[in-house]
Amino acid sequence: MTATPQVIFSGIPEGLRRPLLDEYNKLAKHYREGHWEPAELNGGKLCEIVYSILRGHVDSAFANAPYKPDNMVVACRKLEEATGFPRSVRIQVPRMLLALYEIRNNRNVGHIGADVDPSHMDASLVLAMVRWMMAELVRIFHGTTTEEATQMVESLTERSLPILWHVGDVTRVLAPLSAKDKTLAVLYSAPGPLDVKSLLASVEYGNASRYRSSILKDAHREHLLHFDAKADTAQISPVGSRYVEERVALETSGYIQFQGERSTPRPR
CATH class of the missing domain: 1.10.10.10 (Winged helix-like DNA-binding domain superfamily/Winged helix DNA-binding domain)
Known part of the structure; x- marks a missing residue:
């Protein structure tokens, strides 16, 4: 694909677009290197960035930088009230955010004493969910098909291997x-x-x-x-x-x- 990230996400201001791309590439890099806990933490940070983008899109007023809502569950559910927007913006992506945030908070990633240790299985799930959300953002803000959006997300990844x-x-x-x-x-x-x-x-x-x-x-x-x-x-x-x-x-x-x-x- 020849489209640059700036073109693909032209509807998202730089203050949110740059953190989105940076955190996505950090997640992909940590996953490639087998660093499960950092990868899952990146997934949690991406939740806050994507929420900030959706909230700004719905309100027609983007924040200058990503922010963490006081209560992620309540904040995501409030997006369902934006009935003039597609179901992906109101329900599908917000519910995916809640699932990712649950992994970050209650799978021994962000806090001590959760039920399980960070693992390849959890990190693989986080990466797959984040890629799906990134493709949805491309589809929403670039006006393209699901297939083209998926290809564009592949092109966004800065790929390197230590070997x-x-x-x-x-x-x-x-x-x-x-x-x-x-x-x-x-x-x-x-x-x-x-x-x-x-x-x-x-x-x-x-x-x-x-x-x-x-x-x-x-x-x-x-x-x-x-x-x-x-x-x-x-x-x-x-x-x-x-x-x-x-x-x-x-x-x-x-x-x-x-x-x-x-x-x-x-x-x-």
Whole structure:
């Protein structure tokens, strides 16, 4: 997608738009790195930002910055009174906010003594709910379809992985992954399609013909990426992005730190 965040969320003032995007990218980054509690805390902060946006939209008067209502449950229920607005603004997004806020407050995230510890399962739920809300905000403020809104949300994410090292025009993968996983990791960090020549340099695969016929075509059949043989480019798919976040990023989350600990000389 070519639309920038400023265009996508042009109906939201900068004082709310910037915190929304920043907190969303912090959440995505913490999730990629396996930091469940910070990811869930980001979800709680996003609740307050999204509520501030909805309240300003309904009142036709946006706040200069995000704020926390005195009682989130009561505040979200009051949005249901705005009968002149779509159901998404009045009911669906506010009720999603309440569910997210419940996780933040009562799943041992924001306070000591809750029922359960932060987990991958909870963080995955938080990320999925936040992505849905972001897509709804795109749909509301940019006037597009659900499918297009979902694609736009994917384009908003600033993607990086600790195992990637950018050296000039080459992105090296600093972890012992398979050629497929290295390819997906590199594509994950790219804003669009990459030419196969660049991928070969990054993945350090010796046989270009086999790389195209085996690695890329197999991943294409698995819907992990789109391989355009005519243009000789590859681009990661939403399925591939989830694969990287839920498998590659988690499996390598401590690799760089571990290698650093191994290479640090012990004091004599």
